[in-house]
Structure formats: C-alpha cells, structure tokens
Amino acid sequence: MTNHLRSHADEWLLDNPQMRRFIGAVNDARARAPAPRQTVAAIRPHFVELLADPGWLPQRFQRPAAQSGMGGGIGMWLLYRAGDGGLAFSALVTPPGAQTPIHDHLAWGLVGLYKGEQEEEVFTRQDDGHDESHAELTLSVRQMLRPGDFYELLPENDIHRVRTTSAQTSVSLHLLGNDNGCIWRHRFDPETKSVQPFRSGWLNVACREEES
Secondary structure, eight states: OOOOOOOOOOEESSOSHHHHHHHHHHHHHHHHOSSHHHHHHHHHHHHHHHHTOSSSSOGGGSOOOSSOSSSTTOEEEEEEEOTTSSOEEEEEEEOTTOBOOEEOOSSOEEEEEEESOEEEEEEEEOSOSOSTTBOOEEEEEEEEEOTTOEEEEOGGGOEEEEEEOSSSOEEEEEEESSOTTTSOEEEEETTTTEEEEEOOOOSSSOOOGGGO
8 A cells, every 4th residue: 555645844743953963864865875775774873873872762752552553552652754754753662561463664664672672573475465465474583682773674574573572661763764653554463364454653643634
C-alpha cells in the first residue's frame, strides 16, 4: 500500500540543539545520497552520536502507554516528521516482557537502543508476496541489544519483532524513510501464515488527513 502526500510544514514535536543537528544531517544525507543504502551509511555516525548522548530525550517521550496501536502498552512517540512525508523520527517505549507484533516498515531506516535491553528477531519471507493476506516466514536472525547497539532496516530485513528483555522499560530510537506511524503496513502471524494491514498511529500527534 502506498501513500501520496502533498507537502506540509516539518513538525518538531521535540526541538532542541541535538535534534536540530541530527535532523539537519539526516535531511542533508537523504537529499544527497542516490539510494537508501547510501543514505543509511551517511547517517550512521550521526545516529551513533545521538544514541550516546544521555540528556537530549525528555522523560515525557520515555513513557509506555495503555492505549497503544502496537499493543502491550508500547508507546510510539513522534519526535519529528518531515513535511514531505519522507522521514519520521520517533521513540518506541516497550515495557518489560512486552513485544511488538511481527511487522514491516516499508522504508529504509535505522533503529538503535537508547535504554534497557531488547531481543530482536528478523524474519525472511519465503513466498513471492502475490497474495497480500498470506506470508510464509522463517526466522533468520535473533540478536540481543544493549544501549548503543543499532541496526539498519532495508528490504532484506524489513520484517521483525522486538521484545524487552531487561527489568526496566526499553527505549529505542526509530528513524524511518516514511511516516511509519501513519502509513498502512503489515502485521504477520507465522503460525497461521496470515497477513493483516495495520496502522500503529502516534500517541502525541494525529495522522494527516491524506493518510486516513
């Protein structure tokens, strides 16, 4: 499913010097890089720097939420959204023991752990995707993540699930090449081999009219 947006103003749900530097570098990279893989490579050092800075993310963006499009009390807090719909930066707050559904993103991205510990499982699709309601998935990667660890999202590893393994709530930073809280994407159930469309939404801002 695709979403076509007309241009809007950039939205800064969090605005501080660290955010301005980071988003400036990201927007410069996506304007200059010829392809997603090159965009991600250009952003990596700036992402590492932000993950290592303990003071820029306020506590209000580090809270779980009872009302959650992801379920399990998982909070999805938007920090920045580009007016062209081609970039969203957010914090995913996952309580101890909670896990996301298996889902895709439909964009390039970087995900890094800011606080707590997580397990990530990456799934590979074995079918050709011709039937939108059916998917055959196999588990291809399982990795444990600690603060400062990060991974890239590209077409070959776009389907995954994350679970908090620490006694404290985990906070991960998600930089995606679309408005991932508002686009329609996919939720997978490997046991039934079923696929369902879903939209997670943001806790702190509405989706734009064109995405409804």
